[in-house]
Every structure is written in C-alpha cells, then in structure tokens.
Amino acid sequence: MKKGDITFSVIGLGLSLWLILESQKFDYASKFGIGPGFFPFWLGIILAAFSLFRFIISLKQKYDAEDLKPRLPGWGSLGRIGLIMLIMAGFALVMNGLGFILTVFLFVSIILFILEGDSILKSIFYGVMFSAAVFLVFRYWLEVDLPRGLLGI
Amino acid sequence: MDIFNSLMQGFATVLTPFNIWMAVIGCFFGTIVGILPGLGPSATIAMLIPLTFGMNATPAMIMMCAIYYGAMYGGSTTSILLNVPGESASVATTIDGYQMARQGRGGAALGISAIGSFVAGILGTIGLMLICVPLAKFALKFGPAEFFSLIVMGLLTIVYVGGKSISKSLMSGVIGMALGTIGIDVIQGAPRFVYDLPELMDGVSFITVVMGIFGIGEVLVSAEERMKITPIHVKFKDLWPTVAEVWQSKWAILRGTAIGFFMGALPGAGATISSFVAYAVEKGVAKNPERFGKGAIEGVAAPESANNACTSGAMVHLLALGIPGSGATAVMLGALMLYGLKPGPMMFHTNPDFVWALIASMFVGNVILIVMNLPMIPFFAMGLRIPYRYLYPGILLICIIGAYSLSSSIYDVWVMLIFGVIGYFMKKFDIPGAPMGIALILGPMLEYNLYRALALSRGDLTVFFTRPISATLLAIAAIMTILFSSKTIRVKRKMLEEVEE
Numbered sequence: 001m002k003k004g005d006i007t008f009s010v011i012g013l014g015l016s017l018w019l020i021l022e023s024q025k026f027d028y029a030s031k032f033g034i035g036p037g038f039f040p041f042w043l044g045i046i047l048a049a050f051s052l053f054r055f056i057i058s059l060k061q062k063y064d065a066e067d068l069k070p071r072l073p074g075w076g077s078l079g080r081i082g083l084i085m086l087i088m089a090g091f092a093l094v095m096n097g098l099g100f101i102l103t104v105f106l107f108v109s110i111i112l113f114i115l116e117g118d119s120i121l122k123s124i125f126y127g128v129m130f131s132a133a134v135f136l137v138f139r140y141w142l143e144v145d146l147p148r149g150l151l152g153i
Numbered sequence: 154m155d156i157f158n159s160l161m162q163g164f165a166t167v168l169t170p171f172n173i174w175m176a177v178i179g180c181f182f183g184t185i186v187g188i189l190p191g192l193g194p195s196a197t198i199a200m201l202i203p204l205t206f207g208m209n210a211t212p213a214m215i216m217m218c219a220i221y222y223g224a225m226y227g228g229s230t231t232s233i234l235l236n237v238p239g240e241s242a243s244v245a246t247t248i249d250g251y252q253m254a255r256q257g258r259g260g261a262a263l264g265i266s267a268i269g270s271f272v273a274g275i276l277g278t279i280g281l282m283l284i285c286v287p288l289a290k291f292a293l294k295f296g297p298a299e300f301f302s303l304i305v306m307g308l309l310t311i312v313y314v315g316g317k318s319i320s321k322s323l324m325s326g327v328i329g330m331a332l333g334t335i336g337i338d339v340i341q342g343a344p345r346f347v348y349d350l351p352e353l354m355d356g357v358s359f360i361t362v363v364m365g366i367f368g369i370g371e372v373l374v375s376a377e378e379r380m381k382i383t384p385i386h387v388k389f390k391d392l393w394p395t396v397a398e399v400w401q402s403k404w405a406i407l408r409g410t411a412i413g414f415f416m417g418a419l420p421g422a423g424a425t426i427s428s429f430v431a432y433a434v435e436k437g438v439a440k441n442p443e444r445f446g447k448g449a450i451e452g453v454a455a456p457e458s459a460n461n462a463c464t465s466g467a468m469v470h471l472l473a474l475g476i477p478g479s480g481a482t483a484v485m486l487g488a489l490m491l492y493g494l495k496p497g498p499m500m501f502h503t504n505p506d507f508v509w510a511l512i513a514s515m516f517v518g519n520v521i522l523i524v525m526n527l528p529m530i531p532f533f534a535m536g537l538r539i540p541y542r543y544l545y546p547g548i549l550l551i552c553i554i555g556a557y558s559l560s561s562s563i564y565d566v567w568v569m570l571i572f573g574v575i576g577y578f579m580k581k582f583d584i585p586g587a588p589m590g591i592a593l594i595l596g597p598m599l600e601y602n603l604y605r606a607l608a609l610s611r612g613d614l615t616v617f618f619t620r621p622i623s624a625t626l627l628a629i630a631a632i633m634t635i636l637f638s639s640k641t642i643r644v645k646r647k648m649l650e651e652v653e654e
Contacts, residue, residue: 004582033607
C-alpha cells in the first residue's frame with residue numbers, strides 16, 4: 001500500500017504540474033472577473049499541495065504488515081484482467097466492421113473459451129444465446145441503434 | 154393542502170400503465186443489481202440512461218429512482234444468504250443477517266429486511282415531500298455566491314465522510330474537477346484542453362466515466378479470481394417473520410428510518426455510514442446487546458431501514474438544491490441535464506408536474522418493491538447460483554451498449570475502457586471513485602458560480618463572506634474541516650473502517 005500511495009501522489013504531482021503549465025495558455029482574468037485559466041490553475045495548485053502532503057505522509061507513516069501487503073493480485077490474475085481488457089478493446093475495434101450482434105457472439109465465446117476454460121461447443125452455445133438476447137432486448141425491443149457492420153446484422 | 158394537491162397530481166401522472174411498468178422494470182433491475190456483488194446503483198443507472206433516450210423525462214427518471222431504492226433493498230439478499238454484501242450499504246446487515254440465516258432464520262431476516270425497507274421507503278418519501286418544498290423555497294434566495302459555497306460545502310462533506318483517507322479523497326475530487334475543465338469553458342465559451350480533438354469539445358462525459366470506474370472497474374476486480382459462492386437455501390413458506398419478531402423490530406425500523414433519512418439528507422454521509430450508525434444505535438439501546446452479532450433481528454431491521462430511508466434523504470438536496478449528495482444522485486443529476494431539465498429550487502416552479510410525479514412514483518415504487526420482491530426472494534436467491542463467469546460478460550456488454558448509445562460513437566466506448574482500467578487501480582489502492590465522479594459534475598457548476606459571483610461583485614472576493622447564507626455554509630465547511638482533522642474523529646474513522654473490513 002505504501003508503494004501505491006507514493007505512486008498515486010507522484011501521479012497527482014505530475015497532473016498538477018500539467019494543469020498549472022497548461023492553464024498558462026488561457027487568460028487568468030477576464031473583463032468581468034476570472035478567466036478560463038483561473039480555475040485550472042488553482043486546481044493545479046491545490047492538487048500539488050494535496051499530492052505533496054500525501055507523499056510526505058506516505059514516507060513518514062508507519063504501515064502495519066496488513067497495509068504493506070501487495071494490493072495487486074499475482075501475475076495470473078493480472079493476466080486475466082489484461083486479457084479481458086484486450087478482448088474489450090478488440091470488441092471496440094471490430095464492432096463497426098463486423099456489426100454488434102456478431103461481435104457479441106465472438107466476445108462471449110472468446111471469453112468463455114480462453115479465459116474460463118469452457119469447451120468450444122459450450123462457448124459457442126453461450127455466444128449464440130448472448131447475441132440473441134442482445135438482438136431481442138436492445139435492437140428489437142428497445143430499438144437501440146447498434147452498428148450493423150458489413151453484413152448488415 | 155398545496156403539497157397534498159400537488160402530490161395527487163403526481164399520482165395522476167404516475168398511475169399510467171407505462172409509468173407503472175417503468176417503476177416495475179426499475180425495481181426489478183435495481184434488486185438484481187443490488188444482489189450482484191460488484192455493480193452498484195450508480196453504474197447501473199448510468200448504463201441504463203442511454204436506453205431511455207427515446208422516452209419522456211418522467212418515465213425515465215421514475216425508472217432510475219426505482220433502480221436506486223431497488224438496489225438498496227437487493228443488497229440485503231446476498232448479505233443475509235452469502236455473507237457477501239451486494240452493496241457497501243448492506244455491510245452492516247451481514248453481521249446479524251448471516252447469523253440468522255445460519256440458524257435457519259434466513260427467511261425471517263429477508264422478510265424483516267423487506268418490511269423495514271418498505272416502511273423506511275414510505276416514511277422517507279413523506280419526509281422528502283415535507284422538507285423539499287420549504288427547502289426549495291428557501292433556496293430561491295440563493296445567488297451565485299451561495300451556490301458556490303453550497304457546492305464547496307457539499308464537496309467537502311463527500312470527501313470527508315465518504316472515503317477512507319481524506320487526502321486521497323481530496324485528490325480524487327480535485328482530479329474530477331480538473332476533468333470537468335475539459336471542453337468548452339463556461340466563461341468565454343472557448344475550447345479548453347481540447348487539443349484539436351472534436352470529441353473533447355463536449356468535455357469528458359460524466360456518464361462514461363461513472364460506467365468505467367464503477368461498472369468496468371468493479372467487474373474487473375470481481376473477475377480477477379474465479380468466484381465460487383453457494384447461497385443458503387430459503388423456502389417461500391419460511392419467508393415471513395413471526396408477528397412477535399415484527400413487533401420486536403418496530404422501534405429498530407423507526408429509529409433506522411429516522412437515522413437513514415437525516416444522514417441521507419447530509420451530502421456525502423451516505424447509506425453505508427447511516428446503516429452502521431443505525432446498527433450501533435440499536436446495539437446501544439438494546440437491553441441485551443450481547444445478542445447482536447449472533448443473529449438479532451433488530452440488527453437486520455435497523456440498517457436495512459436506514460439504507461432505504463437514506464435514498465429519500467439523498468433526493469432532498471438533488472430536487473431542492475440541484476446538488477447531488479451521493480454517486481447515484483450525481484448520475485441522476487447528469488440524466489436530468491441530458492433531458493434538458495435544470496434541477497434545483499426553480500424546478501418546483503418550472504417543472505412541478507415532473508417533480509411531483511417523481512415523488513409520487515417513490516410511494517408507488519416502494520409498494521411495487523415489496524409486492525414484487527417478497528414472493529421473488531427464492532427466485533433472486535436462485536439467481537445467485539449462476540456462475541459469475543456467465544454474468545460478467547453480460548455486465549461488460551451492457552456497459553459497452555450504454556457507452557456506445559450515448560452518442561452512437563466508438564469514442565465513448567474507448568473513454569469508458571480507459572476509465573475502467575483507472576477504476577480498477579483506484580479500487581485496488583483504496584482511492585475512492587465517488588469524489589471524482591461527483592466533482593466531475595459539480596466542477597463546472599462551481600466554476601460557473603464562482604465566475605458569476607465575482608462578476609456581480611466586480612471581483613470582490615469578500616462577497617462569499619459578507620452574504621449571510623454563503624458565510625454560514627462556508628463556516629460549516631470550515632468547522633467540518635477542523636473536526637475531521639482532529640485526532641478523535643480520525644480514530645473513529647479508523648474503527649469504522651475496521652468494522653467495515
């Protein structure tokens with residue numbers, strides 16, 4: 001947790017620096033009072049103060065054994081998370097081309113087959129079921145405008 | 154009499170087949186969401202907003218409100234049957250609820266939770282109705298300086314009470330406000346932090362961020378490990394608590410309702426804390442406090458009543474002041490804006506039909522909730538047997554559909570995925586997401602009111618301290634800052650965290 005807190009405060013400091021520098025591109029004051037640069041500038045200053053405070057606290061504070069336990073899971077679980085995000089990114093990339101319903105089929109089948117270790121037939125079955133459910137609920141019943149792709153489905 | 158007539162008009166609007174159907178759907182989805190560990194009401198309301206775009210604002214908000222209090226009710230099912238709270242607001246229920254289930258009294262625990270939630274929902278809505286109107290009238294006196302101070306006070310309360318670490322909550326809130334500065338600025342109407350990306354002109358969508366942090370982020374945390382849960386079996390005939398048990402719980406329900414409503418009406422105090430306070434009060438006033446933790450029915454009745462009454466309390470400042478006090482009401486505020494409504498004191502004058510229909514729908518929704526849920530508890534409990542590996546792809550799909558439908562663009566899906574990853578790490582490192590979400594929606598309001606207040610006072614900063622209401626609100630914020638910095642409070646917060654864990 002200590003490492004996590006230090007990392008968060010460093011990210012906060014980086015963000016605050018970015019805010020302060022970028023806010024210089026906008027007017028600090030306007031004819032009627034504050035300008036568009038005023039608010040982000042002060043947000044940057046406040047964030048820098050809190051981040052610095054957190055950084056110092058993280059270095060000084062005595063953490064007990066429970067706090068020092070790693071918060072992130074092992075590589076296996078992180079790999080699962082990474083794969084889920086990759087599959088979702090793939091979904092976003094191909095859904096306009098393949099169409100939403102077909103992409104749902106691939107998404108569910110791949111998750112169940114690769115990540116959850118289901119048999120290929122079971123994965124395909126659930127893929128079809130999810131696609132049918134999305135089609136019926138979202139396209140047919142709620143009439144949500146989902147991409148149809150090259151195949152028109 | 155005025156309130157009564159307005160409420161009757163509200164009932165006339167609500168009691169149409171379509172609006173009742175929306176309330177039923179909301180209660181159903183809300184209960185399911187409450188039951189599923191890892192998906193909160195904020196994310197669910199956010200996901201379902203795009204699906205209501207074709208609707209009128211009234212049925213859409215009726216559904217969202219129903220999801221909110223449905224989720225509060227549903228959270229108790231997993232707390233009692235699995236010892237796994239579906240919502241953080243149901244953590245206190247696990248203490249005695251699960252013990253009751255282990256002793257074969259799970260049905261009675263679920264039954265008293267439903268009865269307590271119903272009573273709290275109805276009494277809380279009466280409280281909302283009685284407080285909202287005078288508060289909205291009072292808030293008509295507010296100018297930009299008062300709104301600025303109110304938002305500052307609200308944000309600080311959310312930060313101080315909501316998170317485990319105040320400094321992390323403050324940082325999360327400031328980052329949320331910084332995100333809110335992206336897009337067309339509220340002062341000169343010029344692009345700010347847009348970097349020639351047309352998608353950023355409208356700013357970072359609050360709904361997408363909430364879906365990412367609370368939807369995708371939570372699912373990733375739950376999907377990390379292969380979850381295996383086995384609920385305790387409940388039979389329909391065992392669902393009803395005995396008359397003696399209901400009688401025994403009457404004061405617990407009433408006290409829980411009062412605590413939940415008033416804590417809900419404080420920005421940021423929230424359902425989780427109010428349920429713990431209700432539990433602690435019940436244990437404190439009990440003749441035999443040693444029964445608590447071993448299956449005392451009051452230990453279920455009080456927190457469940459408190460977390461349901463809290464939803465009505467949280468609606469007070471959303472409707473009367475236009476300031477959200479919790480993640481779910483912040484999402485509702487975002488939804489109201491999408492529908493072109495401006496929440497706040499003027500809404501009682503500009504859209505009275507809408508406001509009163511919403512309040513009337515809370516009465517109807519609570520009746521639907523108890524009528525629908527009591528017989529369906531075994532069904533919902535059965536739903537818990539569905540392996541999580543078949544649930545999470547569905548939740549992810551609804552998130553994608555929700556984000557895509559916002560503007561029929563893949564851009565929102567990417568933003569949601571990015572915030573999903575951020576949300577996962579925030580969760581892992583105990584960085585609260587609620588301050589960021591709420592600050593994202595309140596940040597532009599804060600800047601706009603700051604600008605207007607200074608423009609009206611010709612740049613005089615003392616305007617915030619010389620106007621009595623504004624000065625009082627800032628004084629409250631200052632007192633809170635001093636209180637929460639004190640060692641005693643920090644020690645108590647630490648104790649609360651330990652109980653929660």
